[in-house]
Amino acid sequence: MRLLFTLLFALAIKPLVAQTIATFTTGMEKHPGFLTYYWDAKKGKIWLEIDKFGQELLYYPTLAQGVGSNDIGLDRGRLGAEHVVRFERSGNKILLIEPNYGYRALSPDSLERRAVAESFAQSVHAGFEIVAEEGGHALVDLTPFLLQDAVGAIQAITQTRQGSFRVDASRCAMYLPRTKAFPKNTEFEATITLTGDAPGAYLRQVVPTPTAVSMRQHHSFVELPPLDGTYKPRLFDPRSGMNSIDFYDYASPVSQPITTRYTVRHRLAKKDPTAALSDPVKPIIYYMDPGAPEPIRSALMDGIRWWNQAFEAAGYRDAFQVKLLPADADPMDVRYNLVQWVHRSTRGWSYGASIVDPRTGEILKGKVTLGSLRVRQDYLIAQGLTARYENNSADTAALMPMALARLRQLAAHEVGHTLGLPHNYIASTISRSSVMDYPHPQVDIGPNNTLKLDSVYAVGIGEWDKVAITYGYQDFPKGTDEKAGLKAIIDNYLKRGLKFLSDQDARPEGSAHPQTHLWDSNADATSELIRTMAIRKIALNQFSESKIPVGMPMANLEEVLVPMYMFHRYQIEAASKVLGGVTYSYALRGDGQLVTQTVAPDQQRRAMSALLNTLDPTVLAVPTGILSLIPPRAFGIDANPREVFKRHTGLTFDPMGPPEAAANLTLRLLLNPERCARLLNQKALNPAMPGLSDLLTGLIGITFEPMRRTFGEAPTYPEAIRQLTSRRLLESLIELAANRDADSRVRATAHDAIQRIRQHYLVNKPTAPLNYTVTESYPNQLLWLIHQYESNPQQPMANNVLAAPDGAPIDPGQDWLDCEEN
Template identity: 60%
Template sequence: MRHGLLLFCLLFFIRIVPAQTPGNPTSTIANFTSGMEKRAGFLPFYWDAKKGKIWLEIDKFETELLYYPSLASGIGSNDIGLDRGRLGQEHIVKFQRTGPKVLMVEPNYHYRAISNDPLERRAVEESFAQSIHWGFEVAAEEGNRVLVDLTPFLMQDAVGAIQDISRTRQGNFRLDASRCALYLPNSKSFPQNTELEVTITLTGDSPGAYLRSVVPTPTSVTMRQHHSFVQLPEPGYKVREFDPRIGYGGIEYFDYATPVSQPIIKKYISRHRLEKKDPKAAVSEAVKPIVYYLDPGTPEPIRTALLEGTAWWDQAFEAAGYKGAFQVKLLPANADPMDVRYNLIQWVHRSTRGWSYGASIIDPRTGEIIKGKVTLGSLRVRQDYLIAQGLVGKFDTDTAHVTEMMQMSLDRLRQLAAHEVGHTLGLPHNYIASAQGGTVFGRASVMDYPTMVAKLKGGSIDLSDAYTKGIGDYDKWSIIWGYQDFPAGTNEKQELDKIVRQMHAKGLTFLTDQDARPESSAHPATHLWDNGSNAVDELKRTMEVRKVALSHFNETKIPAGTPMATLEEVFVPMYLFHRYQVEAAAKVLGGQTYTNALRGDGQPVLSVVPAEEQYRALYALLATIDPQTLAVPPFVLKSIPPRPFRYNPNNREVFKRRTGMTFDPMGPPEAAVGMTLRLILNPERCARLVHQKLFDPKQLGLADVLNQLIRTIYRKPVKQTYTDEISRMTGLKLAEQLISLAQNKDADGATRDLAHRSLQRIKKLANVSQGRTYGLITHLIRQYEQNPAQVQPSPVLTPPDGMPIDPGQEWLDGLLGEPACEWEYESPFKQ
């Protein structure tokens, strides 16, 4: 009797208790979630406060939706790149139920068959792998609805922070589940999207300097990561084929249903959905305007400048025949910035100046932009102000020139806001725009990287025209081409081609990141951070501005009461004021002018830069390494003491030195010489110089360049003076560059041979010279001849970080996009 009772109780326990246990979905959702907080919306979820879990209710099986992670709160280091608001990769996913499991599956949209034949589509689907992001156990069900524990999926490093920390050599970190939790204030469900947020903590040993500078306890890195599930756009979006003659990012995929006679790779642009209420009207309101929202945490007067710069794009949409189709507003107080319904311009703080980004969440099926997201670094404006300080600052009183300096900085922010928003409209960089536009300074597009135009007016510097004050002509044509809404029955392909031809007739073209790299690319007018329709003329003009800036440089460039050592931060951009125009002029050497021509469109295809222009570039570049030009002004040498207590002696914004704490008078000249020589003797540029001489004996060749370098640099100094020492240093750096070039196994054979011959010539010059002029150079050449592996040139003192911040490299590659890439959505779309 007693045994029977025990058996009955055991069977009762087995039958009743598991009804509340995940994996045995016999309980109803209502019973299982009793006492939990429900949040209805696109994907309803329940908050289980007792267990700290999120339970997701799924009723949309085999229905595609968009998932993407993002970073709600960042680390604060530009170098690591984990910024507040950073978007992760978007994924088309769907939920599939298999017995007690629900799989979150990502179809492979890189390979398709656009066909009405289901068997043809299935053949492609089964030929390429899919991705399963997670598997869930069904905890409860009710009708066609199931409940799953979403918590483990949420508690992961979804944005790849661990990889970014490792990539930037900041240590090996791992996720610590005991220090992770749901973040309820930002976990919400809306009609078209469900947003969930978690606090995650990464732990590791030996954190790098970047982490140590921004994390209070750098072995424990805590941030908030966000997960978005979004309803995909309704049908009706019209794809637009990519045209390489006008810049748009987008999607591409293999279509295996394509006839053999046509390209199998399909390319379409990314853009927002925009339709006229009346497509037949020359000017019409939009069915739904594009609205961008600015982070209300942006302070004044920066807030107003960003609103004004962003609003420039309405000029472009007006040119495309829209009325009020592009708008910018402050984000409402009750709006969630992570909500996919809001195109957002976010003001982000970091420990250093850094890149700004324009990225987008797109529908990978069509290329439609669902959400534009701009990240603007708050310290960039301070760097612009610092440059203005060096150019026109005169702190005789605390307010002298402040208005002019602040105005230039705000003008730059207006341009930057327009630039990054342009990326989120689908536009990549257009780096040839600074050479087009009908004026000497170009400015055909805000999608270029501009540097300030500092003009000489009498004996002073004028910044009133430092930056553009509106959208460029190319920007208008690009929006017309990408967003024009044609009436039914229009031959769209013909009309789009007509727009491109009209743009070309205005002297406007498109070249982007790959065409602008200072080392490997060859176009003489496509550069980063340059100005002017002619790179050589602008280098000469820039050198004149630099000369005036340095001649006026004195202690009034910093306010009274400021440590004199900080004068160096203002001096650096003045001394290197020419650095990016040197990059531009160097590309004229071995340069080739070309377009993204299509067969039959009438554009010029390719031509070599005329010899006369290449020689002009060479002589202008050699002038930048003249010892008199490179000598640091006496005032500076007497006015920059070692940095005081609590002022970082390893500041990235000052010149590197070999003199310990004291200012190194040879540091700035060595940085400038190394920069110019590296650009001139870039292996790919050298190969182009060799080859162009083969086809045209009158052209500038590498032998001509090397001969001129040797004649210019190896002049025997007769006195032990500062400029003579700069001359000796320059000769040493040239020899080291030639040794490196001669030993570069990836370099063109003729290039290596000419570098070797030049070293022999330098050795002969050394043998007939007197004094210590060439002693070390002779030693290095002998080492190179006898045992090349033992040659150890001294490390070059490179220039301080340029651009937004980076040791001499434009992007992460990449970007956004860098660059970048950046089609790469991240690196090319950064500035």
């Protein structure tokens, strides 16, 4: 019995792991740093030495080498979500645990904090078996964690319907050139291969063998800033023009909101907070990807430097700096705020994102992705507006300057997101007061109908941007009432007439503010639509083969034609929001801002008239001189289907394709169910306002009414366009009347309009000729559509409408930070 007790006691005190770390790692490469690791070349493994048990650190994955498809979204440098994590040991196992910072108690009472922590779930990201230990340090195999699909590439491929893929472990391995340990961060990178069957078109376009998609995924473990009070979270104000993080604070008084919001910003402080202008304790430095070629690289760096103007306005001297990324630097390293030049197979979004400390809102790394093909689209727009390629000369002086001007603005815009700023889509109405708007190129009409690009884009940081940076980064002297100081910043900009409205207020369908739009210009959306239509007319009238260089296939003219024909698309979006529009602000009680105000009746009617004019056949028709210039594609030179008009005519250019795309854009915006409901409501509240019936009468008047004179006649090109727009109107009304989500009054009004069309324009039309013509079949087809709707209103006939070629990003700029863009 005594012997048995001795053996059990010996087992009880025996270490769980027999080997020491030094013994186990003999012959391996040791890499000391924030998290020390060992490279086992024989087995291709990473062994992690863990000594920071219970200490919170930041983990986030990144896509170091992308897939190259804008549609799939797996871009080089794409940031994954950040996670506050800690290592916790239980016996022979270590768990990587993420606490739940969405629910907290900002209280000194540990029991109060524990009650919240135990009320909500945590997330365990991984579990590791200990293989060796000594001196309180434990060694685990990190390799399986590093060779997983950490950025969600499989999910992205599945969501875009590009096939069913999985990680093939036999084709995954560590990538050592980007696997490094530093004093405050440790970085790992791995080649990850996904395999699958039946890859989709997007994958087939960019992957050499699309059944095997290989990319490099990066893992960052970063020391978190200490919560010692040196960085003080700044409370969020919706009027400030800064982004925020939010969480539930269960320690807040019952009389106060339970949600706490912190402003998102970099750490920045003055050496002398009492000075009007002071050097920073540590500047914010952004690094430019040297992979961007000249003159693009210099233009981008010029635009990024504009932000120093905003920091100077906030009282800092040389606090924002721009440098070229050193050749030996790892762009995924958290120490570098990076502007990265990214290539894709098609044009696409650029965006600004940040790695943020979820505990405080402090930005730890700003990361900008700039799509390289966007500059070509800007060049193409300038080409359509002003270029003349003659036999022995070319008038292209304005083309590259316009493209570079856009890149400067773009770089500033995306960096703005990484500084904590969201979009300000009303800024274009106030002297282009923010780079955080989406700017439409400012084209002026000169003598003899020349188109001028002299002030195509604003230069320098905007007045609004200075306000937002001052709010986010002002370092108040000790003893200052910060809340009062921040309020003064907002009060001051309101007195100056500056405004801030963001994404939810600017989207073309559903939103209602008459001045808050994407890609618009001018404070009066209707006046700018009228002016834009005049520019479009000049551009189309002057369009000729001289828009492309000598020796280029004539079919390539279509790519230049698209942005000219659709030049008005964004101003249509802007003007449509005047109808049923409501002016408002992010007003707080007592701040004196306008709360809400319906757009005046005369302004709405003027916008309605301008929008209806966009459906006129003479406006929609492609000039016949252009139709004769565009043949089918040249052998071996295919078009990107997104960059040309859709067609019903096969290889040949379809003269009805552009009118159908443009007409459908106007009708879709005007007959948006939410806009229609607002029109009904405003008419009920004020009979002087235009209502939905007024809009439908106008639409019927410009489409069906002129056709009463032409039934039975062989249609000319303009009349064929009118037939097209009238059919699209009827189809749109049927879709609206059958929409279960629409207001019942909207559906009833749309139904009445359908009956009016049938009675006045299809049944009681003038007597048709005795011979059965193609034209006579047209009203019969419309009657058949109405019959189908009445027979089964919940299943109206689906129509394959020719949509417009991709617009956004047309001078692109959707960002992510929110994401371009936006």
